[in-house]
Amino acid sequence: MITKIAIAEDNFLLAKSVQERLSFYDEFKIKFLSVNGKDLIEKLEKDPNVDLILMDIEMPKMNGIEATQFVKNRYPQIKILILTVFDNDANIFNAIKAGADGYLLKETSPQELKKSILEVLEGGAAMSPSIAFKTLKLLRNPQEFENRKCDEDIKLSTREIEVLEQLSRGLNYNIIAINLFLSPSTIRKHIENIYTKLQVHNKLEAIEKARTSRLI
Structure with missing residues (x-):
């Protein structure tokens, strides 16, 4: 039996990478790729004949x-x-609350991805080991999660997180701009937005708060 799969991922290269990992297995067929949640829903409305969706979290529009x-x-x-x-x-908690049947990290191997897809199709709840551990901690210590939730509700874009990660390595604006194929002025604008969202005033505070909130 062929399993029809849709992939929702705004990064084209990552979407193609997932598609290639699944191409090893004849029992899987990629029905379509979507660049965000809105695009996914529009495609499902035209043809909802899909068995499973591989869903990214950080996507524009939806x-x-x-x-x-x-x-x-x-x-x-x-x-x-x-x-x-x-x-x-926060992402793990909200994804499960929204109805997700499993939660994997993108580093998952083709074999583990296949195993997880089959597990979910059979009614199981597939999770990467680190995610399963975090989920158990959330269930055991819900109050601790609530106390941290304000920090974890900080919404940074994928690009802002990339800039923060580069900053945390001690790189200057010009090097970050080269690494991310952006102009130095764009990097400065991203950093201004990061400071505003994190409610900090300098690079060290931004890095520390991002690490505390597990953004990087």
């Missing part, structure tokens, strides 16, 4: 958690497996 909630309400038979680089507690 993120993966919002899309998961919408799809689960409209098409409850479709399984949703989160596939992301973000492993902070």
